Amino acid sequence: MRKSMSITLQDIAEQAHVSVTTASKVINDKASEIRISPDTRDRVLTVAKRVGYRPNPFAQSLRTKKSRSFGVVVAEMRNPYFGAILSGIEQASIAREYYPLISSLENNFGEEKACVEVHRANRAAGILFAGTVFRLEEGILHQLAEDNIPVVFIGNKVEALRIPYVDVDNVKGAFLATEHLIKLGHRRIGLILGPDEIPASKRRWRGYKRALEKYGLQHDERWVEQEAELRSDPGSGYSAMVRLLEGDPPLTALCTFNDQYALGAIRAAVEKGLAIPQDLAVVGFDNIAAAAYYSPPLTTVEQPMLEMGRIAADMLIDAIEGTLKRERSFVTLDPKLIIRESCGAGPPDKPR
Amino acid sequence: MRKSMSITLQDIAEQAHVSVTTASKVINDKASEIRISPDTRDRVLTVAKRVGYRPNPFAQSLRTKKSRSFGVVVAEMRNPYFGAILSGIEQASIAREYYPLISSLENNFGEEKACVEVHRANRAAGILFAGTVFRLEEGILHQLAEDNIPVVFIGNKVEALRIPYVDVDNVKGAFLATEHLIKLGHRRIGLILGPDEIPASKRRWRGYKRALEKYGLQHDERWVEQEAELRSDPGSGYSAMVRLLEGDPPLTALCTFNDQYALGAIRAAVEKGLAIPQDLAVVGFDNIAAAAYYSPPLTTVEQPMLEMGRIAADMLIDAIEGTLKRERSFVTLDPKLIIRESCGAGPPDKPR
DNA sequence: GCTCAAACGTTAAACGTTTTACCTTTTAGC
DNA sequence: GCTAAAAGGTAAAACGTTTAACGTTTGAGC
Helix, strand or coil: CCCCCCCCHHHHHHHHCCCHHHHHHHHCCCCCCCCCCHHHHHHHHHHHHHHCCCCCHHHHHHHHCCCCEEEEEECCCCCHHHHHHHHHHHHHHHHCCCEEEEEEHHHCCCCHHHHHHHHHHCCCCCEEEECCCCCCCHHHHHHHHHCCCCEEEECCCCHHHCCCEEEECHHHHHHHHHHHHHHCCCCCEEEEECCCCCHHHHHHHHHHHHHHHHCCCCCCHHHEEECCCCCCCHHHHHHHHHHHCCCCCCCCEEEECCHHHHHHHHHHHHHCCCCCCCCCEEEEEECCHHHHHCCCCCEEEECCHHHHHHHHHHHHHHHHHCCCCHHHCEEEECCEEECCCCCCCCCCCCCC | CCCCCCCCHHHHHHHHCCCHHHHHHHHCCCCCCCCCCHHHHHHHHHHHHHHCCCCCHHHHHHHHCCCCEEEEEECCCCCHHHHHHHHHHHHHHHHCCCEEEEEEHHHCCCCHHHHHHHHHHCCCCCEEEECCCCCCCHHHHHHHHHCCCCEEEECCCCHHHCCCEEEECHHHHHHHHHHHHHHCCCCCEEEEECCCCCHHHHHHHHHHHHHHHHCCCCCCHHHEEECCCCCCCHHHHHHHHHHHCCCCCCCCEEEECCHHHHHHHHHHHHHCCCCCCCCCEEEEEECCHHHHHCCCCCEEEECCHHHHHHHHHHHHHHHHCCCCCHHHCEEEECCEEECCCCCCCCCCCCCC
């Protein structure tokens, strides 16, 4: 009777009158490798259950040189967009009995490098980068590749690198938003983008331009604002909108990089006395949970955040286990336009 | 020259021409225990740096029977309130070289028990419960105590248990909000609370009542709505408000359990044709980043989420290391009323 | 009755640390 | 010059698994 010490295979072996090896085989259900009589099997399992055996993951990992945890580097935890992605990641991890180690850039001096180092120190079996701005020196990615630590990007497609990713079709998303506004009769449509370093910024811009071109509308550079700050809080949308509001003639509609920006932009417009959507139609991006309850409820382009997280985690785990197929490595999901009231169209669409 | 295998103390020892023991002592800087010549020291450190030595945490933990990671059980990741807390937790962990393993109840079937089990399986050295609804059977807490796994609660003070916590003074927070509305002349002030299981609900209710009593106002049970759902998204506030709006005579002011509820409540009121704050003054709780950009900007009671996370993590780590003093184990922080426009008072207070 | 496979196990080494206990060499004290 | 202790180090065991390589029964086939 050990005093409050944790229970080991040894203990089980003794109590079940078998060797440690046998206990191990039973617990891990290695029936294929070696034959174990149903009798012994039962005995071991009963004991294990009775004493509440929990395998020591440190010993397991030490011995097998495999770790069941992977790192997640996320841009900002406080952002519900990433919160949903993290949630998806967690779902998949639980299902496959892996463990995500989450670190966010907010607290790591904006240093992807430091985050990666922490994950490596902890022997993460792989790393997921969620919406991370890509200031990773290539060297780091090479190192990871060399040491056989797979990587998957979420919402941050960088095709040149041939690294697996899960992303939404940003061009299409921005196209849908812009087209919707055009069809509502708008001709002067503004655009607030995220910082240049985010690959999605460029893609959204392309989608926006493509829509304008398709409908033969001219495009004016002064209608496009870009935020330099990486943090995507409403404040960014607010200040960008303040600048856009100086333009003349005024815009009648606006696409924003995400719902948080939209919230800030709406605020700036309202403070200038504009009514939404009468004086300014606004479309967001992401469709975070709160968007349906903004005043007015926000028309926005939905990203399947939860699913993105789930798929990415599954891909990473496949990669860790060496079963990720090339053709399943590059996933682009479809965005969907959610019409509410901030664009002045569609059904009144009350929340819920 | 091993092929892409990880570098061990053994390697370092060989290259520095010392024993593994010595290498270990140098790396861990155990100067106190045993004397090591500056010369040897240097040699070992140089080699370690050159080859990029990373101690194997599995071997370390296996040997020392200590783990440098702790579990965090959080109610919902998608909620910016918890996002901020998590961020604070991470800050403190990084500083003290610990590692938080985050699991959220959204994905664990609402089972605190399952979450705890996962953390235990992973040999977490302690567990932090963030805003978790307390459906933990007491047995689990006892088990944890027995096995010497410290626990700290965040935003979930349960005094009966004598378990360390960090919380905000909920009574005072609700009091401040209510008093503010009273001073603005309101007499019929509604209250939307969270579910009963959240201890803060009762406390906020007490603060609210205390303010009414202090100013000699009567109190009506029909002005208080409570959400049953544990998820605190705007939808909860919305449906509670729909019920409150049926009351007659109508309320002129409203306190909500959190900013998300406030957002939903405002939406419900606006849909009924009410203007905020002219027809209904609203005060939220938490002061999440978006609150300043709601329309109208939300008057709210600020919780220092980041700090709460930081303090709690520091406490837990102290407890893990056995240095947590009793008198530092029960922390109640002061809430602060942030006056914006949703209550119809105070300076115009533009965001930023 | 002997041989040969199954069938069912076991022994022991290894994973990379930390730590206890021990071993030399040098230095100081007299 | 001898002794004792300090200085600087090392060998080996242990942590709890997994796994490669071996035993030992048992029963069937002849």
